[in-house]
Amino acid sequence: MKKLIGAVVLFGIYFVLKRYFVVGTFTPDVENLLLMGIVLVGAFLVAKLLNKVKLPKLTGFMITGLIVGPNVLHFLTHHNLEQLRFFENFALAFIAITAGGELKFSRIKKIIKPVSFILFNQIFLVFFALFLLLIPLSKLFLGNLISNERYLMGFAILFAATALSKSPATTMGIITELKAKGRTTEIVLAVTVLKAIIVVLIFPLVITYSKIYLIDQFQFTNQQVMALVYNVFGSLGLGIGIGIIIILFLKYVQIEKALFLFLTGILLTELSDIFNLEILISSIMAGIVVENFSEKGEELITGIEKTSLPLYIIFFTFAGASLHLDTLKKAFLMTLILIVLRMLFLYLSNFIAGYFLKENKIIKHYSWLGFLGQAGIAVGLANIIEKAIPGETGLMFKSILIATVVINEFLGPIFFKYLLIKAKEANV
Amino acid sequence: MTSVLGLVFLVIIAIVGKYLLDKLNVKTIGSNFLIYSGFFYLLLGVLSNPNILNIFELSVLKKSEFFFNFVLGWTGFLVGLQLNLKGIKRFPKKYYLLSVSHFLISFVVIFLLLLILSYSDLIQATYLQILLLAIIGSMGSVLGVGLLAKERSIRSVNAYFLQFTTAFDNVLGVLALGLLFFIHQLTINDFNKAILVDGFSYLIIVLLAFFYKYLDSEFKTSEEEALLILGLILIVVGVARYLHNSILFLSFFLGLLIINMKADTKKILMAVQGWEKPLNFILLFTIGLYLDFNVLEMNGLFWGFLIIMLVAKFLAGDFYQRFKLHHRPIKKENKLILYGMSSLSLAMVLDAYFTNHNPVLLKLLTLVVLSFYLTNAFVLYFVKENEK
Numbered sequence: 144m145k146k147l148i149g150a151v152v153l154f155g156i157y158f159v160l161k162r163y164f165v166v167g168t169f170t171p172d173v174e175n176l177l178l179m180g181i182v183l184v185g186a187f188l189v190a191k192l193l194n195k196v197k198l199p200k201l202t203g204f205m206i207t208g209l210i211v212g213p214n215v216l217h218f219l220t221h222h223n224l225e226q227l228r229f230f231e232n233f234a235l236a237f238i239a240i241t242a243g244g245e246l247k248f249s250r251i252k253k254i255i256k257p258v259s260f261i262l263f264n265q266i267f268l269v270f271f272a273l274f275l276l277l278i279p280l281s282k283l284f285l286g287n288l289i290s291n292e293r294y295l296m297g298f299a300i301l302f303a304a305t306a307l308s309k310s311p312a313t314t315m316g317i318i319t320e321l322k323a324k325g326r327t328t329e330i331v332l333a334v335t336v337l338k339a340i341i342v343v344l345i346f347p348l349v350i351t352y353s354k355i356y357l358i359d360q361f362q363f364t365n366q367q368v369m370a371l372v373y374n375v376f377g378s379l380g381l382g383i384g385i386g387i388i389i390i391l392f393l394k395y396v397q398i399e400k401a402l403f404l405f406l407t408g409i410l411l412t413e414l415s416d417i418f419n420l421e422i423l424i425s426s427i428m429a430g431i432v433v434e435n436f437s438e439k440g441e442e443l444i445t446g447i448e449k450t451s452l453p454l455y456i457i458f459f460t461f462a463g464a465s466l467h468l469d470t471l472k473k474a475f476l477m478t479l480i481l482i483v484l485r486m487l488f489l490y491l492s493n494f495i496a497g498y499f500l501k502e503n504k505i506i507k508h509y510s511w512l513g514f515l516g517q518a519g520i521a522v523g524l525a526n527i528i529e530k531a532i533p534g535e536t537g538l539m540f541k542s543i544l545i546a547t548v549v550i551n552e553f554l555g556p557i558f559f560k561y562l563l564i565k566a567k568e569a570n571v
Numbered sequence: 572m573t574s575v576l577g578l579v580f581l582v583i584i585a586i587v588g589k590y591l592l593d594k595l596n597v598k599t600i601g602s603n604f605l606i607y608s609g610f611f612y613l614l615l616g617v618l619s620n621p622n623i624l625n626i627f628e629l630s631v632l633k634k635s636e637f638f639f640n641f642v643l644g645w646t647g648f649l650v651g652l653q654l655n656l657k658g659i660k661r662f663p664k665k666y667y668l669l670s671v672s673h674f675l676i677s678f679v680v681i682f683l684l685l686l687i688l689s690y691s692d693l694i695q696a697t698y699l700q701i702l703l704l705a706i707i708g709s710m711g712s713v714l715g716v717g718l719l720a721k722e723r724s725i726r727s728v729n730a731y732f733l734q735f736t737t738a739f740d741n742v743l744g745v746l747a748l749g750l751l752f753f754i755h756q757l758t759i760n761d762f763n764k765a766i767l768v769d770g771f772s773y774l775i776i777v778l779l780a781f782f783y784k785y786l787d788s789e790f791k792t793s794e795e796e797a798l799l800i801l802g803l804i805l806i807v808v809g810v811a812r813y814l815h816n817s818i819l820f821l822s823f824f825l826g827l828l829i830i831n832m833k834a835d836t837k838k839i840l841m842a843v844q845g846w847e848k849p850l851n852f853i854l855l856f857t858i859g860l861y862l863d864f865n866v867l868e869m870n871g872l873f874w875g876f877l878i879i880m881l882v883a884k885f886l887a888g889d890f891y892q893r894f895k896l897h898h899r900p901i902k903k904e905n906k907l908i909l910y911g912m913s914s915l916s917l918a919m920v921l922d923a924y925f926t927n928h929n930p931v932l933l934k935l936l937t938l939v940v941l942s943f944y945l946t947n948a949f950v951l952y953f954v955k956e957n958e959k
Contacts (some may be wrong), residue, residue, distance in 0.1 A: 145785065145786060145789065146786070146789060148785075149782060149785065149786045149789070152778070152782060153782075153806075156775065156778070156806070160810070160813065169813065170812075172636055172637040172640070172812060173809050173812045173813045174809075175637055176637050176640065176641065176805050176806075176808050176809035176812065177805070177806055177809035177810070177813075179802075179805050180801075180802045180803065180804070180805030180806035180807075180808075180809060181802070181806060182802075183798060183801060183802035183805065184798070184799060184802035184803065184806075187790075187795070187798060187799075187802075188786070188789065191789060405849065450794075451794075452794050452795065452797075452798050453798055453801060456798070
């Protein structure tokens with residue numbers, strides 16, 4: 144009740160100031176300052192409120208975004224979102240650095256067999272099975288919404304690719320909450336982080352390929368291939384470069400660490416923007432480099448974790464506010480089908496891997512429960528799509544994708560928690 | 572290279588520069604003052620200034636203003652946290668009496684003399700600007716006194732008292748700034764509306780303070796606590812900008828209310844301390860960005876202010892000795908020890924600029940920055956020389 148009253152008071156202050164106490168000029172600066180303050184505290188309270196019914200905090204942030212966004216209260220408009228876009232990208236950079244920081248090579252070596260088998264299955268089986276099924280399904284459910292039949296093929300490719308994504312952030316969140324330790328925990332974590340990297344790496348390729356079907360007269364030229372190569376290697380190079388700078392800083396300078404990390408985030412965000420590189424790859428790479436080639440990797444992750452809460456709130460609230468409910472209504476059934484199919488193929492992927500490796504019952508039948516949660520990176524991918532495919536088509540795809548993220552985000556942590564308890568690896 | 576990137580590179584250079592300076596182990600009181608006052612960050616701001624290297628273009632400066640506003644709000648909040656009324660009993664009553672007297676004497680002398688100069692057309696300044704100068708001239712340098720105390724250049728009993736005085740007169744300065752903004756409100760609105768607007772902004776701050784008290788238990792870890800404070804400061808800064816009030820004063824007021832509401836002081840300080848230094852450096856960098864060096868026409872005001880402040884501080888310092896209210900009289904040469912200006916004075920002028928965007932205030936800011944370094948250098952040199 145306290146939390147609800149708190150959130151209502153905050154939203155009330157903004158409402159009164161904007162609508163009834165008109166004495167000054169409501170400039171964009173004033174608006175952005177008030178909105179950021181209200182979103183940070185309000186979203187936290189809403190998330191805590193929903194946490195009572197076991198909903199993850201990230202869902203709470205997204206629901207707050209939905210409430211204060213253009214769909215309901217209109218506090219956070221599309222114009223505000225555009226103005227505050229820098230903060231969204233900045234938050235994404237930090238989330239991705241943390242994800243990369245979880246990929247410790249020495250830990251993965253010990254569980255390389257199940258990790259690689261599950262990873263291979265989850266990527267190829269889920270992708271191709273979904274791709275093949277989605278062509279007739281898209282035709283059936285989205286056919287009347289799409290003028291050009293070629294779009295269906297493009298949709299199928301994009302759907303299948305984005306279904307691969309899995310949030311390392313939510314995985315880490317549950318592991319920390321339950322203080323979980325054990326083989327299953329390690330396998331799920333390693334597959335999650337590795338898959339996030341692979342998905343981000345192949346995604347530009349998939350987007351470009353899908354454009355052949357989505358955009359009229361679009362052709363896959365050598366220049367585009369070169370642009371992709373530039374994008375992937377440039378992003379990797381930037382990430383490695385920033386990782387080396389962080390290592391040198393942590394080793395030799397060691398002062399003003401908080402300020403330095405803050406600036407590193409800005410540096411990644413700005414350089415990725417200037418050189419048109421993929422911020423997710425750069426940031427993950429920076430995290431990997433620091434974690435694996437420096438003794439101070441843990442220090443970096445701890446440093447970021449200390450400041451991560453506002454970033455998560457901004458990122459997920461903005462994502463919630465960007466949700467186009469009106470478009471979503473048109474394709475709700477498609478969203479549900481995608482979720483169920485994704486679950487089915489995740490189960491099959493892990494079952495096959497477990498069967499051939501003669502793994503225990505937990506890995507064979509239950510480990511798929513650790514791969515449902517989609518957040519952070521998936522939302523990032525959806526944003527890429529919106530930018531790459533402008534107009535109604537991109538918007539609809541983004542909305543469907545974020546809707547699957549929201550639903551998976553509801554289910555993911557609950558399922559993963561169940562898995563860890565079942566595997567007797569939860570210590571709380 | 573974009574301006575934001577320029578900023579990043581420059582601040583990284585500043586961090587590394589500070590590291591190298593530490594390595595070189597130059598530990599004179601002067602170099603320590605430059606380091607602790609964030610001089611190098613200010614210098615970087617000056618270099619990036621649209622009028623110097625133009626790394627930070629005017630348009631980007633405008634776009635980033637809300638972030639600079641926030642940094643100012645954080646500064647005010649930290650000052651407010653220092654005024655824990657429970658701790659007031661720790662100090663003898665005469666400390667407060669002396670500090671208030673010192674502040675008031677300095678304030679009245681500076682204000683009246685500057686006003687006389689203004690009426691006689693020797694300086695060009697409005698009465699609001701003169702009031703602002705009187706406030707900032709009446710505050711002492713926490714940093715300067717702290718460094719002298721650390722070097723044992725002041726006797727320990729005096730050092731304790733002087734450190735108290737500088738900290739307390741900074742608080743008095745912020746309170747006076749609140750009054751100044753109310754007077755400013757009266758110049759743009761009629762009395763009733765000014766009362767309504769100011770009253771409403773204070774009401775929101777009180778509401779937010781109660782909000783904090785009511786919900787603090789929900790923000791358990793220091794990270795969550797920092798989030799709550801961050802959010803509240805952003806709201807306060809937004810309200811201040813919207814209602815043409817002082818960002819520093821309103822956020823100070825919030826800090827003051829929160830720390831005195833039986834709050835968990837340790838928890839709050841743990842949450843905010845980590846960000847104090849980085850944000851202070853960003854504030855100094857910001858000040859450097861806004862400086863306007865076309866100040867030749869304000870030459871008279873600059874020298875007039877410095878001399879008048881010297882007279883005011885001498886008279887206020889003399890007050891200590893004349894009334895012998897202190898345990899031991901302050902050494903004669905130490906009468907001017909509070910001549911060094913407070914770093915908070917820079918933030919105050921910037922605050923005034925953000926409220927009405929009057930370009931004259933940027934020139935005033937330049938003069939105040941110069942005065943800040945000159946007065947502090949004077950005090951450090953003066954005391955050290957007398958030591959010999």
